[in-house]
Amino acid sequence: MKLMTLIRKECIEDIFSSRGAALYLVGCGVLSVFSLLLVSNTELSLLDNAQAVYMMAGIIMSLALLISVIRGSDGFAGERDRETLELLLITPVSAVDIGIAKLMGTFVSWLIIFLLSIPYLWAVGSTGQNLWPAFIYIFIAGSFLVLIFGGFMLGLSARMKTFKEVLSIGLTLFLLSASPVILGPSLRQSGIGRLIDHVNPFGSALNMIDSVVVDSQNISFQLPHLATLTICTIFALCFLYATTRRVEL
Amino acid sequence: MKKSFFPDLIFITAIILLFPAHCPAAGNGSVHVNLQRPAGTLTMGDTPVFSGTVTNMGTKTSQGLVVYLSLVSLKTGKEHPVDLEDWSAQKAVRINRLAPGETNRQEWSMRLIQAGRFGIALTVVDPLENRPIISDLVHFDVQQKATVSSARILPVAAGEPLLLIVIFALFQWRRIRSRRE
Numbered sequence: 001m002k003l004m005t006l007i008r009k010e011c012i013e014d015i016f017s018s019r020g021a022a023l024y025l026v027g028c029g030v031l032s033v034f035s036l037l038l039v040s041n042t043e044l045s046l047l048d049n050a051q052a053v054y055m056m057a058g059i060i061m062s063l064a065l066l067i068s069v070i071r072g073s074d075g076f077a078g079e080r081d082r083e084t085l086e087l088l089l090i091t092p093v094s095a096v097d098i099g100i101a102k103l104m105g106t107f108v109s110w111l112i113i114f115l116l117s118i119p120y121l122w123a124v125g126s127t128g129q130n131l132w133p134a135f136i137y138i139f140i141a142g143s144f145l146v147l148i149f150g151g152f153m154l155g156l157s158a159r160m161k162t163f164k165e166v167l168s169i170g171l172t173l174f175l176l177s178a179s180p181v182i183l184g185p186s187l188r189q190s191g192i193g194r195l196i197d198h199v200n201p202f203g204s205a206l207n208m209i210d211s212v213v214v215d216s217q218n219i220s221f222q223l224p225h226l227a228t229l230t231i232c233t234i235f236a237l238c239f240l241y242a243t244t245r246r247v248e249l
Numbered sequence: 250m251k252k253s254f255f256p257d258l259i260f261i262t263a264i265i266l267l268f269p270a271h272c273p274a275a276g277n278g279s280v281h282v283n284l285q286r287p288a289g290t291l292t293m294g295d296t297p298v299f300s301g302t303v304t305n306m307g308t309k310t311s312q313g314l315v316v317y318l319s320l321v322s323l324k325t326g327k328e329h330p331v332d333l334e335d336w337s338a339q340k341a342v343r344i345n346r347l348a349p350g351e352t353n354r355q356e357w358s359m360r361l362i363q364a365g366r367f368g369i370a371l372t373v374v375d376p377l378e379n380r381p382i383i384s385d386l387v388h389f390d391v392q393q394k395a396t397v398s399s400a401r402i403l404p405v406a407a408g409e410p411l412l413l414i415v416i417f418a419l420f421q422w423r424r425i426r427s428r429r430e
Contacts, residue, residue, distance in 0.1 A: 016424075021417040028413055032406040039399040048294055048360075052397050116409065123405040124397055 003097045010105030014071070015112065023070075027063050027113050031120045034059050038124060049128020050213050056124055057138050057209045060117045062178060064110050064142040065149055065202060069170035071106040072153025075099070076247060077163040086249055099154050099244035106150040107143070114139055134213045137222075141205035144229040148201050149173070151236035155243035177202035204228040279307020280314065280347070284357075284371040284384040293364050293394040299357040299387070301371045305347040315374040317341040318357050323366040323388070331367070336360055364393040 014020045038044045038052055047055070076099075079085035088098060118135065125131045152173075157166045177200055197203040208225035211217045281304045287297040299318075305311050317340065320331040333340065336359040344353050357371075371384040 016420060018421075021413075021420075025410060025413055025417070028410045032410055035402045035406045038397045039402050045397045045399075047397060049397070116413070119405045119409055123401040126401065127398070 002093050003101060006091075006093055006097060006101035007104045010101045011108045014105045014109050020109065023067065023109065024112060024116060027067075028116055030059060030063065031056070031117055035120050035124060048214075049125045050130055050134075053121055053125035053128065053131065053134045054210055054213050056117070056121055057134065057141075057213065058206060060113070060121075060138055061142060061145060061202065061205055061209075063113050063117075064145050065174055065177065067109050067113060068106055068146045068149035069153055069174050070167070071102070071109060072150045073157055073163055073166040073170045075102040075154040076157040076244075077160055077166045078157070080161065080249065081163045085247075089247065089249070095158070095244045095247040096241060098247075099158065099240050102154055103147070103150050103240065106154075107146055110142055110146040114142060130213045130216055134209070137209050137212045140226075141208055141229070144233055145201060145205055148229070148232045148236045149177075151233070151240040155236070155239040158240075158243045158247050198224070198228060201229055201232040279305060279309065279349075280311055280373055280375055280378075280382050281306050282316070282371050282373045282382050282384040284369065284387050286369070286387045286389050290392060291361055291389055292392040293361050295391075296358055296360045299359075299369065301355040301357055301384070302352050303344060303347065303355075303371075303373055304352040305349055308349050310349065311347040311375055311377075312345065313376050314344040314347060314353075315341055316344060316353075316355060317372055317374075318359075319370050319372055319383075320359075321368045321386075322363075323368050331363075333359065336362055361391045364391045366390050 034056065038047070038055075044052075076085060079088055089095065093101075117138075121131065121134060121138070125134065149170075153166065153170050156169060157163075160166045160169075197207060204225040208222050208229075211221050211225070215221075281302075283302045283304075285300045287299065291297055301316065301318075303314065303316055318333060320333055320336065322329050322331050339357060339359075342355050347353055366388065367390075368386040368388050370386050373382040375382065
């Protein structure tokens, strides 16, 4: 019951705060700019609808990752910076519960970003194939990414002293994870590139969406990607549990 | 009276074999190359597959043949070669060994990203020959079709951020009002 109250508080704080509003507006702005780019560029406007949905999915996944990194970094280290962590720790809930509540808050933020992205996905992909599977798999992949990166960043945030330190690690991690997308498909064809692609949850999420939306492959092809995402989620949640069992001020 | 097709077929085959210069496939030396376009209308966004054949008409085995596509835009007054990278086409195929009488078939798939009139040809480079062997130019038209429509995107791209601003402004206004009360 106390955990539920804490989750509710975290969600309301995230959604109705000016910080939350700014995040959703930035997310919307990014999606708007990208979709305008699609129609204003002759070559991009000729893309197959499924390809356009896949490109849009990459942006949505990046937003999910960014939310997780920012919210996760702020989780404990932000409270420590604002000198409100002590107040939080003397409440009758354990630090593990606080970690869970903060992760749920991040998850709700992702849900809102996902809901905001639906009209954009419809706008670029309604006349093409696999739009409904795209919705489902983007939601699944994004949820896994939020749990993985949100959990890991919250764990780091519980151990490290300042928000800046955690955020700098988080952004480096974000760049490393997104590098396969930035570098392009040719570099991912090499042995090392393929290995990184399999281990990297962000790469797995994007490959899964590519396989479903562009290549129209069924769920049996998605099992390796889902396995990578599930294993990474378990590791991230275990890390969060281990680091929040004892939080120092 | 029903006419038999068989004598005609023998005649055509004999003509092709005896006078290779008159057949549709271009040739130079012992290797013949031919390219065929898929049937039907081609529209932007389609990924048609062009069929290519390379036949060794000589008596010696050809080795290390390189086969590649060349695309040219035939828009009147603006004719220019087209970079196939944008068309996601396969760059080249290497035929390690082609025995006498043997035919190698390739499928050249590409995504049509531009409307207009185009010409496409298949070139074979034999390392032992001084001249490349080029197929006849295959003409094709690509019909215009925009897949990502601005009529759907513009209202969403402009409307959603505005709607979000209005919703947040309303929430802020309500919050300030309730604090004052």
